Amino acid sequence: MSGYEARFKVWRGDAHGGGLEDFRVEVNEGEVVLDIIHRLQATQAPDLAVRWNCKAGKCGSCSAEINGRPRLMCMTRMSVFTREETVTVTPLRAFPVVRDLVTDVGFNYRKAREVPAFVPPAGVGPGEYRMMQEDVDRSQEFRKCIECFLCQDTCHVVRDHEENKAAFAGPRFLMRIAELDMHPLDAAAESGVDRKRTAQDEHGLGYCNITKCCTEVCPEGIKITDNALIPLKERAVDRKYDPLVWLGSKIRRRSSAG
């Protein structure tokens, strides 16, 4: 396959306005969308703002929306488009735009800080942590997250409803809560933090209607909904809506351990 000239539409502007700008640009075999954006910078639009770093799908910087779908620019091959197709690239549409393809993702950092950190277990020093592989398998899937925030961008709870941003942590950080609640050594319960209950009461788990868009866009292929959000919802039910579990815990007086 030889090179060809592709039609691109790239959003340019800032918080006060902007629009899609047309470009015709060379595409060569094996290139990804980020290569084309770089070529535009080099040849036609030297002031085009774009955030990127690794070009290997590992830093999570180059998130954008390509033909309306949230994706990593560095992991979207040009070969998925036909030569006739116009490729439209816009910034993430759930967050405030800074300039061109760069958005302010500060919302996610605020949400990250709202999640209580890992609580070290009493009487076990650093370096003395011992865990069985089967006990950490679940959390390890969630640790593959590269914090690209594509899931946060796609989730209709905040994408379509700005007013929900205060109440809703978003899939990435609800998954963080699930990770800690499944962590074999996390001692949050002993320190008085009930992660199951607060997931719903303080981090907005109830807003999620499990429609799985976060899972659909995750470039790491994490099964966010099936393995983190739904299990977390079931854990919240244990705490809040299941009189049998409630009664059982009263009688047996066993703490959250299992």
Added chain:
Amino acid sequence: MATGTEPPTTERHPRAGGVRAAGRAAIAAPHLRTDRWWLAPAATAAGLLAFVVYSTWRAFAGADYYAAPYVSPFYSPCLAENCEPMKGGPNWEIFGSWWGISPAIIILVFPLGFRLTCYYYRKAYYRGFWASPPACAVAEPHKKYTGETRFPLILQNIHRYFFYAAIPVAGILTYDTVLAFRDERYDWGHMGLGTLVFVVNIVLIWAYTLSCHSCRHIVGGKLKHFSRHPVRYRMWQFAGKLNARHMLLAWTSLASVALADLYVYLVASGVFEDPRFF
């Protein structure tokens, strides 16, 4: 710096909510997807609607649901006095003669509740019927959204109780399948095409039931330390394997239960005779 009062460069801010909220990239289109994103929700809605129409007709019909030895899964167990007599079948007259309408209505509440609160079907109808969202990154048409935080949708949290109820229901359908190994004179050790239909249906019903997210949680998912509960860990792994196919099982078991009912209807109403194998 800008104060927000000077005119924007190209596209004016439509000043609405969601993706058009102030501060976000000014793009008027509610979405820019170019693929056929509407196909999946449309197909889902059509499939669910077809089942609802069919099952409503059959559930209220109150006729042609028994063709010895087969009883339609919609009418089992049959719990009113107006049930057709089925030898050895699960009909107990818990509801007496005062129950005037179709006896299917009594028992169908449970499978209906199970599927209505199922995590997969929730996704399906929130997307297909309620457009919340219609597809990923396609703006939803609603002004406000509170998800499952309030009445009535907060009731989705009772799903596990329907799961508990689904186990005896599946047990009774298993019993019906055993009874299907008789012939029309109730002699044992026979098989017809209907028996095969029932076997396929019950396998799918069990697979769907055990692949439930609540099941996965109850058998082991709720634990913090799998290493201390090796048996439950194995059960959780098994439920997880099925759970990965929950959507597929939801559709195939929905189709098989409707087909099993249709089969009984066709035989009972005399459209054709059950081909006997032996």
